[in-house]
Amino acid sequence: MIIVRYGEIALKGKNRKTFENKLIENIKKTLARKGVDAKVRSTQGRLIVDASHEFSEIIRKVPGVVSVSPAWKMEYEEIPEFLSTHLRNMNPASFKIDARRINKAFHKTSQQINEEIGAFVVQRFGWKVNLNQPELAIGIEMIEGQAYVFFETKKGVGGLPSSTQGRLVLLMSVGIDSPVAGFLMLKRGVSLTALHFDQGHADLARQMIDVLNQYSSEPIELIVVNHLEYFQPYVTELERMGKREWTCVICKVLMLKKAEEIAKERSALGIVTGDSLGQVASQTLENLFLESSVVKMPIYRPLIGMDKDETVRIARQIGTFEIFVEAARHSCPFRPSSVVTRGSTYGLNKILEHFKSKSLWQG
Numbered sequence: 001m002i003i004v005r006y007g008e009i010a011l012k013g014k015n016r017k018t019f020e021n022k023l024i025e026n027i028k029k030t031l032a033r034k035g036v037d038a039k040v041r042s043t044q045g046r047l048i049v050d051a052s053h054e055f056s057e058i059i060r061k062v063p064g065v066v067s068v069s070p071a072w073k074m075e076y077e078e079i080p081e082f083l084s085t086h087l088r089n090m091n092p093a094s095f096k097i098d099a100r101r102i103n104k105a106f107h108k109t110s111q112q113i114n115e116e117i118g119a120f121v122v123q124r125f126g127w128k129v130n131l132n133q134p135e136l137a138i139g140i141e142m143i144e145g146q147a148y149v150f151f152e153t154k155k156g157v158g159g160l161p162s163s164t165q166g167r168l169v170l171l172m173s174v175g176i177d178s179p180v181a182g183f184l185m186l187k188r189g190v191s192l193t194a195l196h197f198d199q200g201h202a203d204l205a206r207q208m209i210d211v212l213n214q215y216s217s218e219p220i221e222l223i224v225v226n227h228l229e230y231f232q233p234y235v236t237e238l239e240r241m242g243k244r245e246w247t248c249v250i251c252k253v254l255m256l257k258k259a260e261e262i263a264k265e266r267s268a269l270g271i272v273t274g275d276s277l278g279q280v281a282s283q284t285l286e287n288l289f290l291e292s293s294v295v296k297m298p299i300y301r302p303l304i305g306m307d308k309d310e311t312v313r314i315a316r317q318i319g320t321f322e323i324f325v326e327a328a329r330h331s332c333p334f335r336p337s338s339v340v341t342r343g344s345t346y347g348l349n350k351i352l353e354h355f356k357s358k359s360l361w362q363g
């Protein structure tokens with residue numbers, strides 16, 4: 001058995017049942033992808049998943065899950081015998097019993113359980129009790145008259161169940177930031193379609209999506225556009241105009257425009273990027289203002305106020321950092337030696353007017 005705890009969704013008032021059902025459906029779907037047909041039932045703010053303990057690693061990555069405990073289910077009276085066998089090869093410096101009655105129906109209080117089972121362990125193994133920092137914590141949850149015994153509680157990703165908030169298009173590079181931005185939105189229940197402009201690293205983009213898929217109840221569609229072919233005509237015109245320093249701003253403008261087009265096709269409600277204020281020379285408020293002005297839908301930038309080390313910490317946690325390759329990040333062949341850092345609306349409009357005259361921009 002695996003005990004699954006969820007937090008935020010329990011606070012959702014009358015929506016609670018809908019969210020809970022969605023979480024159950026998502027856990028089942030996630031396990032089904034691993035070929036497991038698991039029974040999941042809800043009871044008193046917990047889900048009980050009838051699956052082998054190894055799947056707790058997978059379940060803890062399902063958005064909405066706050067923590068998981070691989071557990072053994074038994075009658076209360078069977079606990080001493082179970083502990084005698086299960087713990088016989090262990091010798092922790094200290095232990096504690098952490099009992100909880102999930103519904104109050106059971107005839108003993110949590111404190112009585114702590115004392116009774118604790119006294120048994122002391123008598124059987126001679127271990128020391130330490131209530132503050134025990135080396136071994138033995139968890140017991142009494143759920144519907146049955147005891148669930150466990151020895152670890154793994155943190156889940158938290159957030160809200162997948163597919164409860166609508167769809168966004170993620171502009172995803174193979175850098176550190178945008179996969180993290182995607183993860184943060186998945187964690188809030190958003191469905192994603194990813195758009196990647198490929199500079200020869202589409203394999204890395206696919207690997208990023210494989211990692212993000214662990215946090216999504218439905219497989220994320222990855223759309224790959226050839227970066228060179230797509231931007232070459234625009235870069236040629238910028239060269240003709242003597243405006244090569246605008247390349248990076250124009251590149252973002254075109255990426256956003258393409259993302260908006262895909263968002264409309266997929267009935268998505270906005271765009272997600274990994275922009276973080278001031279992180280690179282071109283990520284200024286002026287440039288973000290200009291880039292945002294070309295699309296008519298919301299752009300979500302979940303990393304905008306984050307420091308790089310916070311983003312790196314999340315990337316490491318979720319598993320996208322390992323895929324990131326420094327060399328891949330600087331592979332854009334169009335990058336000019338100096339870039340516009342505070343572009344003006346006037347400057348941008350002049351360039352877009354020129355593109356229009358060349359039938360490169362509909363605007």
Ligand SMILES: Nc1ncnc2c1ncn2[C@@H]1O[C@H](COP(=O)(O)OP(=O)(O)OP(=O)(O)O)[C@@H](O)[C@H]1O
Binds near residue numbers: 195197279283
């Ligand atoms: N090749 C790409 N394909 C799709 N989106 C991209 C690509 N390059 C950049 N973007 C989008 O533009 C945002 C800003 O990119 P930029 O290169 O300026 O910053 P960054 O901090 O290096 O971002 P990242 O770490 O995500 O690459 C990215 O977070 C991403 O959303």
